[in-house]
Amino acid sequence: MRQLRLILGDQLNLNHSWFNAIESDVVYIMMEVKSEASRSPQHAQKILGTFAAMRFFSKTLTDQGHHVEYVDINASANHHSFCGNLEHFCYKLAIKEFIWQEPDSWYVDQELNGFLDRSELSGGSVPSEHFYEERGALAFFMEQKKSWKMENWYRHLRLKHDVLMSESKPVGGAWNFDKENRKNWRGEPTPRSLRRPKHDHTKLWGEIVESGITTFGNPTSEAFQWPLSREESLVMLKDFCSANIRFFGDYQDAMSVKHQTLFHSLLSFSLNLKMISPQEVINTVVQELVEDRENIASIEGFVRQVLGWREYIRGIYWAKMPDYLKSNHFLFGRELPSWFWTGDVGMNCLSTTIKQSLNTAYAHHIQRLMIVGNFSLLAGLNPHDVHHWYLGIYIDALEWVEAPNTIGMSQYADGGVLATKPYVSSSAYINRMSDYCKGCQYSRKEKHNAKSCPFDTLYWDFLSSQRRFFDKNPRMAMMLKNLDRKSDEEKSLIANHAKVLREGIEEL
Ligand SMILES: Cc1cc2nc3c(=O)[nH]c(=O)nc-3n(C[C@H](O)[C@H](O)[C@H](O)COP(=O)(O)OP(=O)(O)OC[C@H]3O[C@@H](n4cnc5c(N)ncnc54)[C@H](O)[C@@H]3O)c2cc1C
Ligand code: SF4
Known part of the structure; x- marks a missing residue:
């Protein structure tokens, strides 16, 4: 039975169990669609980075021997919506079963479930394997609690996943070193510029312009410095750990006209496209503590962002959607200048x-x-x-x-x-x-x-x-x-x- 597996643009996880074996009856599909690229006006680098990373991922899978159908933005058969393209390929490839990794976006979840319900295919979603926790886990944890405090969730995850713990006690004797993370930056110490990859996007940019997607912001290859693959993301992670992590905590809240990124990791794009996993980021960062025990405030501060805030934010989204997007507590309505x-x-x-x-x-x-x-x-x-x-x-x-x-x-x-x-x-x-x-x-x-x-x-x-x-x-x-x-x-x-x-x- 021929099976179609959808890989969304933010599911570029080469370590997903899907890719453990080459299966002859499985076809992967990836697509660049205008319905996604036009949800809000988009920064040019966001479209460039996402499409370039998707293309690189598709090529890697193909080189490994997987069958990938890639629908690029100007392909004549592109229907410019997930459902339109899925319908087309299911028919063309005589697909009997359609499966997808759980999307992180509520509306994509709705769209894909709706597509399967309307079709005569078998199938459904599989776990995304991209986070520490399932998307409903926060709501379950908070069920009996009065308020949804991040700190309670963070401590629960530290214990559960044994991160910065020693015999069920937090390493360093405290859960939180936030008070030490409030320094102003006066020009010293000097942040190391992370080795940010260079790419020539001239051809891809031409395709994006031709497609008519509306963008804003600087599209030039000189301005674009984001990693587009797992390898490039890992280089940035290693660089961050060897150069800037030790000052991350102290200067986490600092801002300066002299330095735009200071000691931040710049890993959010790699993490959110799943080119690297939160587990490997945290394990690599925690390893730095073994090298330097003095570093606990910085390392705990960083772990709190990825294990605490990131997982918490995702849980809030899944617990409160779709009404969350309509919230307007103060009833504010002024237009953006x-x-x-x-x-x-x-x-x-x-x-x-x-x-x-x-x-x-x-x-x-x-x-x-x-x-x-x-x-x-x-x-x-x-x-x-x-x-x-x-x-x-x-x-x-x-x-x-x-x-x-x-x-x-x-x-x-x-x-x-x-x-x-x-x-x-x-x-x-x-x-x-x-x-x-x-x-x-x-x-x-x-x-x-x-x-x-x-x-x-x-x-x-x-x-x-x-x-x-x-x-x-x-x-x-x-x-x-x-x-x-x-x-x-x-x-x-x-x-x-x-x-x-x-x-x-x-x-x-
Ligand atoms: C108004 C607003 C909008 C934001 N929008 C986004 C967004 O669209 N996407 C996004 O990934 N982050 C968002 N954040 C959170 C945070 O600002 C970014 O994750 C961070 O600036 C990314 O840069 P970095 O990788 O250098 O982070 P670092 O400062 O080096 O932190 C390390 C990692 O921790 C995680 N992290 C830290 N804070 C948060 C947080 N509050 N929520 C989730 N993850 C966190 C990120 O994965 C980040 O890469 C937003 C914050 C605010 C206040
Ligand atoms: S508007 Fe000017 S003075 Fe006011 S906080 Fe911003 S930089 Fe400072």
């Missing part, structure tokens, strides 16, 4: 982060959370538009990981499912963690006027206007206490200037 697509804004922190994102399809976590996300929430931007912006611009953006991070963690639009309080700050935090304010046309010393830092006015106005809601949250008590210290005169100045800022958002 046009400078989100150019970076041409006078606020140096935003201009630097957005221009960097347009150029490289990357910004690190604190840039995403405390610069663009912080501003979007304080300015009252529509969380759905913000979600689509993030989904399009970052090389690692796939809905299962991007949506909870944006809608939940960054915009608090889920009303506190994911975060215990909104991630908002005034310029004080940005100035402490970066050198952005020094080169900015706005001043932190001025108060609520045309020259003053917009973050400050918007921050106090946000707290004041949402006060009724925040009063119930003990984690907001300190912020509200500081608000209460302000005179009535200043509060009214804040409210008036915040209105001017929101209305003049295009001109900031």
Whole structure:
């Protein structure tokens, strides 16, 4: 019986058990479809990187002797949707059984199940083997718990998978070294530039342009530096471990105009396309502790991101979809200003982060959370538009990981499912963690006027206007206490200037 196996563009896992044997009655199918590439406006490097990695993966499988049908973006038989192409190939290849690895996206899951139900084929999905946990595991774990705290889940996974544990106790005597992970970076130590692969994408870019897919951002081969294969991803992982992991914890939250990536790993694209697995990333990083016991804060900090946050975010997505995408707790509806697509804004922190994102399809976590996300929430931007912006611009953006991070963690639009309080700050935090304010046309010393830092006015106005809601949250008590210290005169100045800022958002 002939079997068709679908490999999605984010399932490039050569170690999946599917590929343990060459089976003569099995045909693999991979496809570049416009329905996927056009869900949100996409960064050119995201389309380039995904298609190039898919093509490389397909060639590797073919070289190993597997039968792969690859539908490229301009193929005449391309129906530009999963179902259209599946129907075509099932008929053409006389397929009797269709199977696929569990997708990470809710809508693809729906689409594939719907296709099988409508067809006369046998089949179904198989485990994806891409994560530590099954996608429903978080919801099961949290069933009896009052709140869905990441920390509880993280400790559970540390114990269950025996990561950084010694006789059921956390290595280093604590579960969490977060307090040690808050240093500002002043130019030293120097981050090692990771060996980022170079690729010539001229031909592929020509095909993408010809296909009519709309993109934005820098498409040049010079700007593109992402790994496209398992080998290239492993080189980056090794490089990160030998050069930058020891400073990852200390400078995790730091930002600088002098260095865009600092000590971050840049592994999210490789992880999210499954070119490497979270288990091998964590095992390689933990091995560094054997070499250097002093390194525990950095290593634990990194493990918490991959084992804790990444698995947690995925669990939230599967527990809360599809309604999660509609969340809008504060009922915010302001359109994104046009400078989100150019970076041409006078606020140096935003201009630097957005221009960097347009150029490289990357910004690190604190840039995403405390610069663009912080501003979007304080300015009252529509969380759905913000979600689509993030989904399009970052090389690692796939809905299962991007949506909870944006809608939940960054915009608090889920009303506190994911975060215990909104991630908002005034310029004080940005100035402490970066050198952005020094080169900015706005001043932190001025108060609520045309020259003053917009973050400050918007921050106090946000707290004041949402006060009724925040009063119930003990984690907001300190912020509200500081608000209460302000005179009535200043509060009214804040409210008036915040209105001017929101209305003049295009001109900031
Ligand atoms: C608003 C917003 C949107 C985001 N969108 C995405 C997204 O679309 N795709 C994505 O992979 N990450 C997203 N993140 C999480 C995080 O910012 C990126 O994973 C990280 O910046 C990727 O860079 P890196 O590989 O250098 O990470 P490092 O700082 O080196 O961290 C190591 C790894 O930990 C994992 N990780 C860290 N934080 C998170 C997190 N909050 N959620 C899930 N995994 C995490 C990633 O796999 C990352 O590669 C978002 C965060 C925010 C605040
Ligand atoms: S002064 Fe304000 S707008 Fe300028 S960089 Fe600092 S925080 Fe950003």
